[in-house]
Amino acid sequence: MEEDTAEYDMIDLLAYECIRLNEALSSDNITNDEQNEILMNYLKRADLQHKPINEFKEDLDWFNVLEPLSKEFLSGKVVVLDFFTYCCINCIHMLPDLKKIEESYSVEDGLVVIGVHSAKFANEKDSANILSAVQRYNITHPVVNDHETSMWMELKLRCWPTIIILGPKANPIFVKMGEGNFQLLEKYVAAAMKFYKEQNQIKSHSLPLNPAADLITPNLSLKFPGKIACTKTNGNDAIPELYAISDTGNHRIIIITASGEVINKIGGKQAGYVDGDLSQAKFNSPQGVCFLNEKILFVADTENHAVRRIDLIEKSVTTIAGTGVQGFDFVGGKMGAEQEISSPWDVAVYKTRDMDMTFHLDGVTVAEKNVVIVAAAGTHQIWAVCIDDVIWWKFKKYTAGTVVVIAGNGKEENRNNSYPQNAAFAQPSGLSIGSNEMFIADSESSCIRKLSLVDGKVLAVVGGDRNPKNLFAYGDVDGQGIAAKLQHPLGVCFNSKDNSVYVADSYNHKIKRINVTTNHCETCNIVEESSKDVMVFSEPGGLCLNPTGDTLYVANTNNHSIELVDLHTMISNPLKISFNSQSSPERYENEQKVISRPVQTNTQGGEIKLSVTLNLSTGICFTSGAPQKWSANLPNERWSIKNGSGTNLEQQPLHLELSVSSRTETDSDHIKVLFQLNLCATDVCFPRRFVLEVPVVFNSNGVVSNDESILINISRESVQL
Known part of the structure; x- marks a missing residue:
């Protein structure tokens, strides 16, 4: 037992050593040669002092390889272990950094990256769901489903993501917790590769790699659709009924008629970040979509960390917020594409009137002002992009083009507050505007919350826990307020017709309905028309209503489809999306x-x-x-x-x-x-x-x-x- 205890304390000791190492590396006026010398001296000690960790348990499911990676396969390799859970936005942010490392060093060079999936939610333990995530996020390195988190517990890990770098004998030499700081990760890997090559410990053998990209492929139309939005609300006959779908896995936006006929394909199928003509524009895993009118729509271009504007008349795409790289600003205030943001997951258009004029002008029509509200999952906040000059809460003036935080302090919590800047969210991922409030799917706290559009007050609706720091209060329970339990909801949709909010309860694979008067949440008992069986969705991510509020459109993400749910009969049918003969040749x-x-x-x-x-x-x-x-x-x-x-x-x-x-x-x-x-x-x-x-x-x-x-x-x- 004493030996086991010492082994369990190894990562804590390693984390302390790495903190001291980083302090030495960041000293003022230190040269590159001096940094290299510090790293080499550190590795000499670490290689001798740190014992090898245990192998992965047997009978675990592996992805992107033909067989489990045993000790024999990994001997002689520098191994980067990425402990992640696929819901976590911080883990998603690490993937580009790992991709850069893989591009610099191949398996034959002696480097292996392994994703160790250590689930937060029960749904994430399912290998089929992990396989979908591997495909959705284009993860090409080996991934193992440690469904009982055996290695996580043995190493006493505490947070996602955690990166542990092993030497060729499976001995831990570096640890890095949290996202960001690619330069430090790059230094760690470069130093380890150099040190062990000089020690002649690196082996050049290949591994039985087998990328899973073709194991989950889309149907004719869509690949992991994220969100859907309609041009037309409240039966306005002057506006054509069109729908925008974020075809996330294909990196494009599709505009369709109510019957499913495709009239525009914008972006795709390769990821990119390009403004300009519709035929040239590119996106990177877009999620949220919303219409300003039948001519203009906005897109949460998630992995480009930007909000994009599509003009269907001028046939152009422009960036209205974000720089194209992940931002770490928690306040905002810059203009348009000068303001960095982080992983926008949904967008909604709020039409308002200036606060001072509303109170002081009687009987006078005041011009409507437009604001794009953004669920910034990456910084756990709600942002706004001011399309027009606007006066908002406490009569604060914002100039057209301003991009600013309106709610959330950036801490990852489920904290409600009368003051929006003191509230805290946990990966907000879905937005829907009601009469005087905005409903928010707060995915990591597994709850639905609302933000007053009159004064900014943040309140609970259903799910979650009274302890704002408890982000594990999830389940599948109908009920009222906090007694109801959800599991990682991603989408919300307010229906004025029945005064309800419909919820894409993603990890429970269900659609639920909240009575916003009583805050009572119940499962919608939806039946698939073709089979007459209860409809089982697969991680649905987005919702919208038809103009009359009678049909719910569901982005059934992992089934690569859009489902139409008749809210009177609760019968569901897949939407048949029709491309013309020139589509996807x-x-x-x-x-x-x-x-x-x-x-x-x-x-x-x-x-x-x-x-x-x-x-x-x-x-x-x-x-x-x-x-x-x-x-x-x-x-x-x-x-x-x-x-x-x-x-x-x-x-x-x-x-x-x-x-x-x-x-x-x-x-x-x-x-x-x-x-x-x-x-x-x-x-x-x-x-x-x-x-x-x-x-x-x-x-x-x-x-x-x-x-x-x-x-x-x-x-x-x-x-x-």
Whole structure:
């Protein structure tokens, strides 16, 4: 027991040593050579004094590798352990820093980064949800699901994120707690690589890496949609009913009609930070969207740490807040793109009137002023971007373009207060404006709160705990006020029609309803129309209402879909999003093709039933537990399909039912089906991607109903008919 106790105290001792080391490195007038000497002398001591940590427990789930990384794999490597939980904004902020380190040193150079997932919420212990997060945040290094937090407890860790750097014998040599300070992390890694190379302890062997990017792939339309917003409220017939979707995983914004027809795609599919024409603009994992009117919308461009303005008439994108890099300002006050902000997660437009005029002018129409309110998850605050000159609480004047904090002191707490600057939030992630108040999904405290838009008072609504520092008061309990329990809610939507707030209770995979008069919260018993079963969402992130308040649009994030919930019947249907024939051609044109014989169809239109069988060569099978994706691409708007995508190919053959309206004999179309398979042979697992192309020709004598069978032979070397 004494030996175990000494081992458990190791990280505390290491943290103290690193504090002293950092003080020495930051001394005034110290040269680079002197810094290197300090680091080398430190490593000589640390390498001898610190005992190796234990291996990972057996039978843990690993991602981005073909097999668990045992001691044999990691021997001779400098290992960077990133202890994280995927809900945590501070952990998300560390990912770009780790990516830079990986770009500087490869596995063959002797460096391995491993994400050790140590869950805060119960939902985060599920490997399927972690796999979704690995895909969503584009994590390419190995990740292990330490679902019982065994290593976390053995090392007596206290916060997320914590970075521990191990030497080639698994001995801890550096520790860094919290986000930020990439320069220090870079120095640690560079010193360790140099020291152990000089000691001839670095080995250049590779690891069985297998990026999980293809294991969770989107359907035809969306990839991890985050939020959704509508142009039109309160039945205003003068405004067209359009919806904006943040297609977060594809780094773009999609504008659709109520029927799901796509009329604009802005950004994507590669992350970037570019203003300008709609065709050139780029975003990085955008989340919140809101409309000023049918022409202008605003975007919380989360990983660009910016708020963007899209003008659909001028066809342009501009930045109205943020510099493109993470900010650490907790006050604000600068203008537009000069003001740094941190991880905006949602936005809402507040239409107000100047406070002094409201009280002193009677019977006079006062011009409406517009403010974009921002949920700044990264600094745990509520910010405002003043679109117009505005006079707000306590008659304080803000010039148009000012970006400023309006609530929250920057501490990560669930602290309510009559004075907004004394209140504290915990990763606010969803906003919705009611009559005179704004409702806030405060995700890390698992509660819904409200901010008075009259005087700034912050009050509790449901969930959370009376202790403002307790951020672990989560659960799945209907009830009133604090008796109700949520789990990491991400979205809120106020409905004036029934005086309710609907909540995307993300980690409970549910939609809940709050009566804002009584603060009573209850689960919405939603039924999926096609199956008649209770609807189970997958980490829903955003909500909005149709203009009449009868239909709730849900961004069903991990299912890559938008669900429509009829609030009268509580029946849900997926929204069928329709791209035109030119949408996403790169998905199909850049893949290996197999082309079937042409199918002849009558010029008056008709139906085609395709039966596709995948014949795997002897010794090859579908990888157990991995999804087998397929998705069909239609030639143009004259075509429709009953079942356009799927994830299960174990039941053969695959049946596709298509129909086409009238065409001419000079027309010819091509149906394309993209297959994304995960296969295994006796000695190796491998992905296989290809497109089945079915030519269709039209003839006045052609049949109206076609049944076509297609056999595709798949071996390790080829795919062919």
